[in-house]
Structure formats: structure tokens, C-alpha cells
Amino acid sequence: MQRYFINKNVTENSIIIDDKNNCHHIKDVMRMSVGDKIIILTNDKKEYLCKIDSITNIVMLSILESNINNNELDCFTTIAHALVRREKKEEVLRRLVELGCSEYVPVEMERSIVKINKLNENIDRIHTIVKECSEQSERGLLMKVCNAIKFNNFINNYKDYDYKFVCYENSGRKDDYSLNNYLNNLKGKKILCVIGPEGGFSDNEINLLIDNGFVCIGLGKRILRTETAPLFIMSLISYQSGVKNV
């Protein structure tokens, strides 16, 4: 059934959809009629099964059922990703939404090819991507996409986590076993994973991360690209906290 995230309040028995994009999708893309059913999500893990009462320039719904969306992972994961080109970033965002990621932070690092002062981003486009992927993958919460920040600001502002990992290809394998220990104990945890740019972290960045309590983890013997590493680690977290324990 078609799902729509809306950001307006909901009354006890009815919902009004008045934002352009959702109304357009219901009327012109899905060509729905009065009496059709849809699911409305309010970005607080609640979902409402609704019946369409009228379609004009707004859509009026009556609520048939309200439920808790149970599709979110039982941990909060922030992926901090080196700035990458727009197409790569959008591809990563799509996959991370499906895999249950909570938050995405683009970080300018020494060897990032893309720099903050040359960013030319369409924020509306990013929000549309996240919203549509969230609806399709049946999430109960929208992944938050933060504004890009510089590495030092990232280190200073992202401190309040239970686990802080840095995916580092030169970490050797000494910490891999500990990754397993962490993965077996994700419930209710706040997790932060940092992934470097195409050229890798600088020594200075790695030292700063370690000084700030980050644990170096390896992702196997092969070299993963900067756009693959987030999907790999998020797949493991998703499996451990969403599939394995069901």
C-alpha cells in the first residue's frame, strides 16, 4: 500500500495533506480516488491506515487504524562519510535509508576531492530522495541528512556515542575480533562510524580519531571503495540488530 510521510499534526480522526508533492503524487501519479486507502507516517514511528475522503487541491483522509511502525533498528547509527561527488552521495543515501541508518554526516577531510566551499547541493532533492526511499522501504523514521562540516568540527561535535568506529584499511586485523563483540551487543546503543575519502585518512586524522576514543576496524582483506564501505558496515549493523534478533 502507498505510504506518505507528512510533517503536519494529525487530529484524532482525520488527516489533511496539503503539501504539493504528496498531493501531486496521490492525484496525478497514483491517480487515486475517494475511498482508496493509504498509509500516513508522521516521522515518530507512528503510522495511520487512512481512507481518502476527498481530493481537491488538498487531500482529506479519515483514520481507520493507527499503529506503531516496527521496522526501525533497535540502535541509532550515524554514518560520518568523507565528502564525495553528488551522484555517489545520493547512491549511498538511498542504500543507507533502506538499511536502517539514522543519520548521515558528510565530513570534509584532508584528502576529500570535494570541498565544502565548492559544494553546490540541492537540499530539496536530498530530502526528496530520503523521503521516497523511506516510504518505499517502509521505514517509520526519516534518516537525518546533516549539513557538511569540517573534520575538526566533526571531532568536536560528535562525542556522545556508545561506540565510535573508524573504518581504516591499515588497521591490521587486530581489532576485527572486537568488532564482533560490539556487533553482538547493539541493542539500544548509539553508534558512530567514520568512513574516509578515496585517498584514505591522513595520519593526522587517524591520530585525532584515536585520541578521541574511536576504535579502528578493518573491513576485510580487499580494499572497499568509499561508497561501498558505508553499505558494508550498515549491512552488518542492520543484520545484527534487525534480522538476527527477530
Place this chain on the structure above:
Amino acid sequence: MQRYFINKNVTENSIIIDDKNNCHHIKDVMRMSVGDKIIILTNDKKEYLCKIDSITNIVMLSILESNINNNELDCFTTIAHALVRREKKEEVLRRLVELGCSEYVPVEMERSIVKINKLNENIDRIHTIVKECSEQSERGLLMKVCNAIKFNNFINNYKDYDYKFVCYENSGRKDDYSLNNYLNNLKGKKILCVIGPEGGFSDNEINLLIDNGFVCIGLGKRILRTETAPLFIMSLISYQSGVKNV
């Protein structure tokens, strides 16, 4: 160090690179000179550290060291994927190579949007993608990309596996725990995972798969796209057989 897969035999002390693409890359892209070192891979888990002796229309190398490439997973994984559009397929191929997949089989299913008789594929392009990704991710073997086949041929020809999984969103969660048991016992195993098209498997296909010994596995509560599911399952296999056990 730059890596090149070649498909010619190697003598005891020297290697000749005579294929156009590798020669072009060494001469014109990397602008290498006599005395520079490169690594040659022969698609049999062997790798040779070499020194360039001469560069003309061919490249002559002397072997300094021969080693076993140790970056392959200790299991053999075939991903059988519903036919998808070319861009999606190429994206999936890139990721699967990095994650250590052994073989990729495109399968025409009832609800595949793309059909075999309308395929217009550039086989050279696919081989170049796999070769370059394998070199960059430091693999010792090239992932095999099979020709697209129809579902019934797939069922009849892919039988000789230790584990056969079908990723099925309606499987409920009853089999998830058993997935975990399989994942803990991958060493030396031949694994086959089937992933359906955008519209999902037909009932007929699911029944045929189950009749042929496939185990339905769920990939979590959210709905994964057909281009995300292969990366999810291959990440789990890669982690379990390549990272966790090191």
C-alpha cells in the same frame, strides 16, 4: 602499487604483457618507466611483483617475487540476480567484486522488467568493469559474470551447492535464525543466493525454488530494493568468512 590481471602464461622469470588495454594503461595512463614496479595477477590466486624491463608496443617484465594472493573469501558465492537495467547491474557488479563474490548470474524471471531477448549488452564493457574493480580491490580471482538465462534453465543448471538461499520478503522471520547458523559455517562452502526483480518473485517461482531445495531467508523488516539485496547478503558473507575469522 598498480595491479594488472593478465590471461597469458608466465615463464619462470619473466612476463610479457601484450594486450592493448593493459599496455595503454601502463604507458599512457600511468606513464610508467623502465624500472617501475607493478603487480601482475594471473586469475589463479597467484600474484607476481615485477619490474618493468622495457616498454614498446608490448611491456616486458622480470619477476622479482611470486606470492599467493590471500584476499579471497574462504567460500564460493554465486549471486543469481533478476535481470535489471544496465546501470543498476553495473553498479551491483562493482560492489559484488569488492565484497568478494565469485560468480554473478543474471536470471530472467516472470516479473523482470528487462527481458533476455531485448538485452543489448556490451560484454567487453562488463569484463573491463570486473577487471578494473578486481585490480583496485586487490582480489586474487576475477568474479565470473555469466550470460543471462531463463528461470527454468537456472533451476535446472545450478544444483551443486552446499547452501541455496532465496531472499524473499514474505518469508516471515521463521528462517532468519537458521540464516545465522549457515553464516557461522561458511568455510569451504559453495553458496547460491537468488534475488528477485523489482516486482518480487511470482508464487510459481517461489514454489519451484523451495521444491528445488532453496531456503527462504528474510533480510530484515524494511523492504530492500533489488539492487541493494545482493550487497546486503554479500556483506554478511564477506564479513563472516573474511573479516570475523581472520
